[in-house]
Amino acid sequence: MKHRLFLVACMSLLSLLASSQLIASPEVAQPEVKIETKQALPSALTYLNNMKQAYRELNYKLLYLNTAQNQIEPKQLIHGVVDGKSIAYFYFLNGAMRESLQFDGKISFYQQGSQAYSLATNRDQSVFANIANFDFENGNKSYEYIILGRDRIAGKKAIAIRMISKDQYRYSYIVWLDLESYLPLRLDIINQLNQILEQTMVVSLNITETVNPWIQQLSVQATPDVLHLPLTAIAAVPKWHLEWLPPSFKIVKDDQHKLMMHDTDPVSYIMLNDGIVRVSVYISTKQTKLTEQKNTIRRGGTLIYTKQDENVEINVIGEIPLITAEKIAASIKPSK
Incomplete structure (x- = not known):
């Protein structure tokens, strides 16, 4: 008798479980997974x-x-x-x-x-x-x-x-x-x-x-008068020209003018610029004999390089390496 009751109970339980599988259970909403991406840094x-x-x-x-x-x-x-x-x-x-x-x-x-x-x-x-x-x-x-x-x-x-x-x-x-x-x-x-x-x-x-x-x-106060440097032969063909320029450099000024230390002859002046660096080139009659030890002067990033050739003196001044100044000076030729 007990055995029969046990079998009935088991069958009832199995029937209940089977019927529960036929009842559609609502889907459980899954939490949305957000993937955090690092914001792109400025370049x-x-x-x-x-x-x-x-x-x-x-x-x-x-x-x-x-x-x-x-x-x-x-x-x-x-x-x-x-x-x-x-x-x-x-x-x-x-x-x-x-x-x-x-x-x-x-x-x-x-x-x-x-x-x-x-x-x-x-x-x-x-x-x-x-x-x-x-x-x-x-x-x-x-x-x-x-x-x-x-x-x-x-x-x-x-x-x-x-x-x-x-x-x-x-x-x-x-x-x-x-x-x-x-x-x-x-x-x-x-x-x-x-x-x-x-x-x-x-x-x-x-x-x-x-x-x-x-x-x-x-901004509203008077300022000193503008100093005008004496220029000579501006309309004439430049006396000197450069056969080599560092990459991306351009000639932004090319003229002749007198400086206080060159009262007799005008100094040829050429200015180069790459947008950051400005290089000044002065070409004049040789004034003093230069020793080899004094042809390069440097202060920080600024270089003063001097080259003398026969009766011509070339000064290259700017924030450039020595190799650049040497190549600029070597490329200066008389204009035809």
């Missing part, structure tokens, strides 16, 4: 273009140190925008007073013990200007842009970008940008041996919504 080119815009449009004050060959010079730059035009005040903090003001197509120089004067120019000559005004899109023919990483400069979070020269005729650079404003905070000039030739580093940065009241006032 080195994007950072550099942001720097270019910030440097031109923001109102700021920089205190910075320029270091070359163990010599350190503290300087100050105040930049603003007045009526849509950039104005920059530049000041040496040590030694005799030296300051300059660039605004509205001219730059005025003031130095203790000397007569103040102005020069007509639209070229920005303030700190970081060469890098900050460079055409980075076209510049990739000469430089490769690489993000190195992050650091901290002047109490600001910064990102380091290396501009690697694609040839041996120019230097490379590392520029650090403030990650908040994109203003440049440090610039190193690097040679082929990866050595720092010159460094400019900000120690204090102050950004304001409005232009500094002091340089706002300077």
Whole structure:
């Protein structure tokens, strides 16, 4: 009897389980799996273009140190925008007073013990200007842009970008940008041996919504008269020409004028530029005999190279390697 009851119970249980399988159970909603993707970081080119815009449009004050060959010079730059035009005040903090003001197509120089004067120019000559005004899109023919990483400069979070020269005729650079404003905070000039030739580093940065009241006032004050350098034979065919230019360099000026140290004969002057580096070439009648030990003078990234050939003296000045200066000087030939 017990055995029969056990069999009935088992059959009833099996029947119940089977019937439960016929009842459609609602599907349990599966949680949506979200795959988190890292947001793409800006490219080195994007950072550099942001720097270019910030440097031109923001109102700021920089205190910075320029270091070359163990010599350190503290300087100050105040930049603003007045009526849509950039104005920059530049000041040496040590030694005799030296300051300059660039605004509205001219730059005025003031130095203790000397007569103040102005020069007509639209070229920005303030700190970081060469890098900050460079055409980075076209510049990739000469430089490769690489993000190195992050650091901290002047109490600001910064990102380091290396501009690697694609040839041996120019230097490379590392520029650090403030990650908040994109203003440049440090610039190193690097040679082929990866050595720092010159460094400019900000120690204090102050950004304001409005232009500094002091340089706002300077923008409406009278400045010294523009100094016009004496030019000769401008319309004539240049006396000299270059048979070789470093890649991406162009001749931006070619004339003859007199300098104070050459009162008798005019000096032929040729200026080259690749957008960052400006190279000046002076060709004149030989003035003094040059010893081999004195034909090259370097301060930081700037080189002064002198070559004498018979009665001609050639001086090449710029932030370039020695091989570049030598090839430029060797390529100078009389114009036909």
